[in-house]
Amino acid sequence: MAAVTRGSFTALRRLLTQQYRRRCFRPHGFRSERPLLLLSNNRCLQTLQCRTLHTTMVSRGPVVQFKLSDIGEGIMEVTVKEWYVKEGDRVSQFDSICEVQSDKASVTITSRYDGVIKKLYYDVDATALVGKPLVDIETESNSEVIQEEDVVETPAMAREEHTHQEIKGHKTQATPAVRRLAMENNIKLSEVVGTGKDGRILKEDILNFLAKQTGAILPPTPVHEIHTPGPAQVSAAARLASTSVAIKAPPTTTARAIFTGKDITEPLTGFHKAMVKTMTAALKIPHFGYCDEVDLSRLVTLREELKPAAGHRGVKLSYMPFFIKAVSLGLLHYPILNASMDEGCQNITYKASHNIGVAMDTSQGLLVPNLKNVQLLSVFDIALELNRLQVLGSKGQLGTSDLTGGTFTLSNIGSVSPLQTHLFM
């Protein structure tokens, strides 16, 4: 399994542990050379290797005094600032126990053992001494009491991303069954949002995460930026499906990026359905009038600065590209404004593309050509495209693709005083 990990994590994982790197060069070296004893703290690993059912009932083991270890720089005492656990909580190895502060350094103390917290030695704001007990942990009887921190951590860390993920300052709680499910699907627990008690990750959370991964397809980045492209997008499905890593060759043409976002259609229910029923046939689209004044002095300055640069590249930079981009960014926050309903007002479709139409007075009369996929375009790209449409419009050569597929329209009533007009959108 180790040899088939894909996506952007590949390079990262090489950095993550030396152990992992060694394993990469030995495709069959799945089993560690270290004695099983040292890995026994990792329950999931045990399960994998022994193929037995793991139950959550464990017999009680010794109560261990977990001492505050050396923090470095000769510091002998710290202030306890926040506890992440309380007496009676179950902790796993590497879970965060508390946050202490010393001399502008904030330190996260993590547990060395699996077990149950029996006693906290300090209150918040108390001074804790290095080398003295911080908490008492009742360990499980089948776990080794680890004295040497460094010896154990290396092999366990190789499994870390599959079984127990710890982002500094958070503990990810999950039962062994959930951890196994995550591991089988190559999911890092740290990326899953837990909806159980105390942020615990439940099976449903893993399944939801999987569903989101297979459904979401990230659009590729626009081709105008010059950069070495990253690896294929991170998704559990992609990782499972692909069999070889392929770095995308740097794009050499200026072809438009292919957008693969999905439209989302859902039935109209409840409140929305009732609202629609009261609309008369004549007013097919709700009208909302709103007037506001916005201070654009900073935009004016910016445009002045950018106009010459745009001019050198053959683009006339007006204010419209900025407004169009702003609208697209706004639509990301309020996707309902980029939606449309079907004939019977039964379903509402949230359009994935921001195809922003711009009203134009052309030789063919008033037309509304639209700029496709504004969400992918930079302000400069928008200016370029807008120029293209304006030129075509003035020649009466706007095509069907330019005039259809619009999802949102912007009208610029430039010459009339803005205080007296409504900007219809």
Added chain:
Amino acid sequence: MSYIRGAWPLLGGRSGVCRCLHRNQLSSSSSSVVLQSRCTDVFQNLALEDWIDANVDLQQRSVLLLWRNHPAVVIGRHQNPWTECDLTAVRRMGIPLARRRSGGGTVFHDLGNLNLTFFTSKKAYDRKRNLKVITDALRSTAPGLDVHATDRLDILLNGRYKISGTASRLSRKSSYHHCTLLHSADRSALSTVLRPSCPGIVSNATPSVPSPVANLLDHAPMLQWEELVDVLVRQYNTEFGFSAVSAFVDPADESAFPGISRAAAELRSWDWTFGKTPKFSVQTVLDLTDKESAVRSSAHLNMEVKHGFVNSCKLFVPDDWLPPHLSAALANALVGERFCRRRASVCVAAVVCDSGDLRGRLRRLSDAVLSVMS
């Protein structure tokens, strides 16, 4: 310097050339990479720090991250935002407030302030040596410049002006030490913003120690930003014996730094910024003087705030000024709500509306209470 999407080629990408480079670098016991953030959003940059701390194997190599932000106030992990900055002014000026994960005091960031973060394994954690990189670099480019690091890990210019402050964070195996460096910051904005929001706060949160500050540019006018960055990178390599290359990164790039948007979102959240405030209490006197009749009156407010929420609230108002049941109703309306003027005013409005003849007095009392919150 090259712009790369994500640090892949440098941190060990899969292309042929890079793989060789990666293996060679692995064979040496220590190596490093220098990253410069293209982004000036404080939350994205702080999230990038967290990402590097969590995802890069710092046992094998160190990382130096250089970054700067649009104007922002950054408080330490265990600080109280209400005591550290004037939240009303900060909101009015559109300046974001961020809580970082490292300890220490409050700083004001702007584009004239360079932030340096030294990521190392816990074993290699040495803040004094990192500061030596900065002082040596400055002296090499502006000889005769009087800069030295103090025991408090500040860097002082001419023995009295602070040009750099330090904070750090230690995790299980890794650590990072970051510090500011004032090159050409806006000092007037700094003083407007870094003052308490409300009176009467009693807390054990880490206090900030105010110091007079100065900009490097004022004392070494030939030292431009690009040159400062270059000389720092060179000195970093000299001090630690690295041959680190420098590259730009974009912390907003989710595919290069998976999980970073979620980290940034958490840093932006109210629960992190305000909810992580250590428990504190507000004990203050409210002036209830009637402006028209000039009759003096006052009340005592005693409020406990935990996790940013009002845990308890007691109002001691003279009985002849306002019946106790009304002041109790007002106090109770605030309990369980965020210590935030906007939210509290909604809760309080309901009580004031129902109070009949004494509405005027109750309103004056509620205004006085709300003015304490911000």
